[in-house]
Amino acid sequence: MPVDKTPAKSLRIERRARRARAVTITVDGRAIAAQLGDSVAAAMLAAGEQIFRTSPRAGTPRGPFCFMGSCQECAVRIDGVVVPACGVPVSDGLVVERVAIDDR
Amino acid sequence: MAGAHDSVDVAVVGAGVIGATIALFLARGGMKVALIDRGLICRQASGVNAGTLTMQMTRVALIPFALRAHHMWATAPQWLGHEVGVVVCEGLSVAFTDGEAELLAERAAKRRTAGAPIELVDGARAGQIEPGLSDQVKLAGHCRVDGFANAYLTGIAYRRALVDAGASIRENTRIVAAEEGASGYVLRAQGGAMIAARRVVLAGGVWLQEMAAWFGQRLPIKCLINQLAVTERLAPVMRTVLGIASGLLSLKQYPHGTVVIGGGWQGIGDPVHGPRAIVPENFLGNVRLASHTVPRLMSGRIVRAWLGLEAETADALPAVGALPGHPHVLVCGSVHSGYTSGPYIAKLLAEQMLGHAADLSLQPFDVARLIEGANSPTMPP
Amino acid sequence: MTARFEAIVIGGGPAGMAASVTIAAAGHSVLLVDEAAAPGGQVYRATFPGLDAGPVQGDADRRLGDAWRARLRGSAVQVASEHVVWEVGEGFRVSALGSNGSVSWRARALVAATGTTERVVPFKGWTTPGVFGLAGATVMLKAQMTLPGQNVVVAGVGPLLAAVAYKIVTSGGRVAAIVDLSSASDWLGRLPAMATRPDLLARGLMWMARLLRAGVPFHRRSTISAVHGAARVEAVDIVPVDGDRRPIPGRQPISMPCDALVIGHGLVPQTDVTGLLGALHRFEVARGGWIAERDGNFETTIPGLFIAGDGGGIFGAAAATAQGELAGHAVSRHLSGHSTAGEIGRLRRQLRRAQRFGGAMAELMALRDGQVDAITADCVVCRCEDVTRAEIDAAVDAGATDVNQMKAWTRCGMGPCQGRSCGDVAAAIVGLRVGGRVVAGKFTVRPPIRPLPIGKLTGRFDYADIPIPKPAPL
Numbered sequence: 029m030p031v032d033k034t035p036a037k038s039l040r041i042e043r044r045a046r047r048a049r050a051v052t053i054t055v056d057g058r059a060i061a062a063q064l065g066d067s068v069a070a071a072m073l074a075a076g077e078q079i080f081r082t083s084p085r086a087g088t089p090r091g092p093f094c095f096m097g098s099c100q101e102c103a104v105r106i107d108g109v110v111v112p113a114c115g116v117p118v119s120d121g122l123v124v125e126r127v128a129i130d131d132r
Numbered sequence: 133m134a135g136a137h138d139s140v141d142v143a144v145v146g147a148g149v150i151g152a153t154i155a156l157f158l159a160r161g162g163m164k165v166a167l168i169d170r171g172l173i174c175r176q177a178s179g180v181n182a183g184t185l186t187m188q189m190t191r192v193a194l195i196p197f198a199l200r201a202h203h204m205w206a207t208a209p210q211w212l213g214h215e216v217g218v219v220v221c222e223g224l225s226v227a228f229t230d231g232e233a234e235l236l237a238e239r240a241a242k243r244r245t246a247g248a249p250i251e252l253v254d255g256a257r258a259g260q261i262e263p264g265l266s267d268q269v270k271l272a273g274h275c276r277v278d279g280f281a282n283a284y285l286t287g288i289a290y291r292r293a294l295v296d297a298g299a300s301i302r303e304n305t306r307i308v309a310a311e312e313g314a315s316g317y318v319l320r321a322q323g324g325a326m327i328a329a330r331r332v333v334l335a336g337g338v339w340l341q342e343m344a345a346w347f348g349q350r351l352p353i354k355c356l357i358n359q360l361a362v363t364e365r366l367a368p369v370m371r372t373v374l375g376i377a378s379g380l381l382s383l384k385q386y387p388h389g390t391v392v393i394g395g396g397w398q399g400i401g402d403p404v405h406g407p408r409a410i411v412p413e414n415f416l417g418n419v420r421l422a423s424h425t426v427p428r429l430m431s432g433r434i435v436r437a438w439l440g441l442e443a444e445t446a447d448a449l450p451a452v453g454a455l456p457g458h459p460h461v462l463v464c465g466s467v468h469s470g471y472t473s474g475p476y477i478a479k480l481l482a483e484q485m486l487g488h489a490a491d492l493s494l495q496p497f498d499v500a501r502l503i504e505g506a507n508s509p510t511m512p513p
Numbered sequence: 514m515t516a517r518f519e520a521i522v523i524g525g526g527p528a529g530m531a532a533s534v535t536i537a538a539a540g541h542s543v544l545l546v547d548e549a550a551a552p553g554g555q556v557y558r559a560t561f562p563g564l565d566a567g568p569v570q571g572d573a574d575r576r577l578g579d580a581w582r583a584r585l586r587g588s589a590v591q592v593a594s595e596h597v598v599w600e601v602g603e604g605f606r607v608s609a610l611g612s613n614g615s616v617s618w619r620a621r622a623l624v625a626a627t628g629t630t631e632r633v634v635p636f637k638g639w640t641t642p643g644v645f646g647l648a649g650a651t652v653m654l655k656a657q658m659t660l661p662g663q664n665v666v667v668a669g670v671g672p673l674l675a676a677v678a679y680k681i682v683t684s685g686g687r688v689a690a691i692v693d694l695s696s697a698s699d700w701l702g703r704l705p706a707m708a709t710r711p712d713l714l715a716r717g718l719m720w721m722a723r724l725l726r727a728g729v730p731f732h733r734r735s736t737i738s739a740v741h742g743a744a745r746v747e748a749v750d751i752v753p754v755d756g757d758r759r760p761i762p763g764r765q766p767i768s769m770p771c772d773a774l775v776i777g778h779g780l781v782p783q784t785d786v787t788g789l790l791g792a793l794h795r796f797e798v799a800r801g802g803w804i805a806e807r808d809g810n811f812e813t814t815i816p817g818l819f820i821a822g823d824g825g826g827i828f829g830a831a832a833a834t835a836q837g838e839l840a841g842h843a844v845s846r847h848l849s850g851h852s853t854a855g856e857i858g859r860l861r862r863q864l865r866r867a868q869r870f871g872g873a874m875a876e877l878m879a880l881r882d883g884q885v886d887a888i889t890a891d892c893v894v895c896r897c898e899d900v901t902r903a904e905i906d907a908a909v910d911a912g913a914t915d916v917n918q919m920k921a922w923t924r925c926g927m928g929p930c931q932g933r934s935c936g937d938v939a940a941a942i943v944g945l946r947v948g949g950r951v952v953a954g955k956f957t958v959r960p961p962i963r964p965l966p967i968g969k970l971t972g973r974f975d976y977a978d979i980p981i982p983k984p985a986p987l
Binding site for chain 2: 600602603606608615617789791908911912913914915917918921922924927928929931959960961964965966967968970971974976977979980981982983984985986987
């Protein structure tokens with residue numbers, strides 16, 4: 029497990045864009061720096077978190093795919109509800125958990 | 133009679149679990165069999181029901197049949213030759229109110245008398261049997277003979293078995309009329325195809341009424357439109373089959389993690405147009421009842437709801453046996469909770485047709501009792 | 514309590530915004546239901562509050578999106594954002610899940626403006642994190658201002674290839690390669706149609722010039738045959754294809770290092786609403802697949818049910834807007850019984866022009882048998898349930914003659930995406946074996962048309978209030 033998965037260079041597009049302020053969310057207990065205006069999926073990707081779930085039969089890693097709320101590959105649990113992370117804006121202190129189904 | 137190209141010993145009309153079982157045993161018994169369906173094999177009730185194999189939703193008169201059928205399902209790989217994803221587990225029928233507890237006690241006693249090994253347990257004991265259960269349960273019927281199948285695998289399992297047995301499967305073949313011929317009957321399909329058969333079995337579920345009419349008989353069949361729903365794969369939330377005293381809930385989690393919610397809440401549809409729409413209020417009621425019973429369901433998502441048509445006769449017991457005046461036209465169907473009991477009842481009828489001795493009588497379910505305006509029963513009382 | 518409107522519009526993209534504004538302008542009560550935080554759909558997607566994407570000049574999509582959102586705000590349209598429609602029943606009863614649980618509305622007319630999902634034809638390694646849809650990448654880049662990677666391969670077919678690559682390059686990212694299924698002659702053949710929109714054509718040429726200047730390698734008539742890397746994208750294999758877009762056997766793939774792949778093979782109309790209501794559909798490959806039959810007024814075979822935008826067949830955002838306005842006028846006529854303003858002629862001309870361009874692009878992207886045929890046996894087709902091509906073929910071998918029987922026997926399409934990611938391609942695989950797409954059919958639409966969180970649906974309730982029907986017979 030790498031200590032810091034954040035890529036050296038940011039995936040956030042800085043050119044022209046203005047972001048209101050930095051916030052912090054937690055993903056499975058790990059604090060992640062985010063920017064207001066990010067989706068949860070974008071914030072996680074920018075922090076180097078590419079794996080959002082594990083597929084049920086083959087056990088392969090999965091991450092955001094369609095980015096339009098349709099494919100459900102980025103579904104995470106927020107406030108007890110499973111939702112696609114690509115459509116949920118971050119807010120300070122937001123608690124995100126990955127959904128595990130394979131602990132039978 | 134002209135134009136009958138195709139000739140079989142038995143034509144079974146209706147490729148649900150009952151028709152498919154009859155066709156399978158007849159084919160294995162050496163008969164030339166055609167299994168005919170207006171759609172695809174096991175795509176109606178037999179493929180879309182909740183898969184529950186429970187005694188606690190079975191009618192008392194059917195318990196002896198259901199117990200034997202349960203054994204058939206549990207051993208499907210041996211006699212059917214293919215997996216239907218059957219899980220044998222314990223079952224609980226729960227009561228949340230005093231009224232439900234009273235109903236439960238009365239129903240469990242009658243089913244126990246008929247042979248179902250149901251014991252009453254208190255809420256605490258029920259919680260030990262099913263750790264996922266709500267702590268609001270007052271009383272539960274506990275049955276160790278319970279379980280479920282993966283209903284959507286019924287078709288592929290039966291299809292493979294039927295092909296192995298040499299039965300001819302005619303899907304997308306809609307029979308519209310039947311005529312008496314010199315050596316049996318000729319069935320005429322939409323589009324003109326003809327199938328001649330010495331004997332005919334009508335196994336059409338909710339379409340039995342229409343089928344009986346081909347032979348000039350009036351067999352009224354009521355059509356229930358049962359709503360079902362399934363969650364996405366979830367971490368384990370339960371390990372038994374759960375129901376409630378009234379019978380209006382069935383709940384189980386499959387090994388792959390999905391939870392199927394059933395119980396016979398009604399949607400919209402009819403035998404002519406098929407299933408049409410869910411009733412949102414009934415869907416909500418069913419889901420609330422399910423999540424009240426297993427609170428951890430609250431964190432899951434429903435990915436699909438659907439409807440299945442279930443046939444019911446005037447007295448809610450099966451219709452089995454020869455049509456009055458047509459000793460070679462046999463009916464088999466409209467079995468309440470028919471997925472549970474169906475294979476055994478169907479096997480009995482097949483063995484009767486093959487001239488084998490049977491260990492239970494189908495006489496109580498003689499279809500003649502249900503025929504309106506029948507002159508006389510074909511079998512002695 | 515079921516609130517009533519004269520019309521309900523489902524979907525807040527270009528078609529839905531235009532339809533609802535037009536209906537409201539004619540004096541009818543109209544509700545626009547949309548699952549996003551703000552209307553816009555995908556092409557005109559709004560940023561989340563807190564993110565300012567910078568000056569709007571030069572970004573036509575954002576300018577148009579902002580303009581339509583402003584028109585909506587200035588109209589009498591009631592907008593229900595963040596409401597996920599999960600069921601549509603008879604009498605146009607629409608049930609949606611919002612922050613206060615499930616609500617239902619009724620209307621005399623319904624407009625389905627539900628848009629599309631993106632088609633990605635499976636290939637080895639396409640489930641690896643770091644592989645994104647091409648249309649999805651536009652949302653990432655434009656609405657969320659996030660790069661898919663630092664060194665990206667952009668692949669697939671259609672005008673989005675250049676659009677996405679251009680956006681990456683001008684946003685500080687690197688494009689390792691553009692891999693285009695189509696050939697130069699595919700593009701040249703469509704020049705006359707493209708010339709009907711000189712603005713879009715000029716924009717496309719500007720993108721291409723910028724990409725060439727950046728030294729981005731173009732691989733035409735090529736596809737991605739594999740992604741390398743277990744948990745993240747490390748490289749992709751690029752192979753040439755034949756005229757039917759099938760990889761040419763025996764050709765050595767070019768391995769291209771990268772940290773992300775964005776790929777798309779066209780769009781598939783979403784027919785959930787028309788499917789639920791039992792409207793008649795037909796298969797038309799050039800329009801993206803199965804589409805609801807509709808007349809010249811965008812009315813389906815269900816009276817009062819209209820369909821506008823790409824959900825009724827792929828023609829692109831510009832056509833969707835014109836369709837939305839025309840459908841809005843048709844809905845007003847349906848409701849009031851008399852015709853509205855005289856701008857119909859202008860709109861129809863505008864639509865014809867937009868459809869010529871958008872239609873040509875849709876045909877360029879239409880799925881070819883060669884693409885389907887090339888899916889290897891061990892390749893996962895249904896991402897949710899890990900169902901492979903071999904399992905789909907085995908179900909057909911076992912006697913499945915349509916997609917729904919195949920689904921029952923494999924679980925393909927039974928996962929949380931409800932068949933949206935795999936439905937079109939899985940049907941194409943079955944279709945190759947059973948005599949075509951019409952025979953293979955389409956997945957039956959079932960409610961809920963989005964995964965429904967149970968706790969949100971049920972809300973707080975008392976057991977005594979559950980209307981449990983009378984007991985079943987004993």
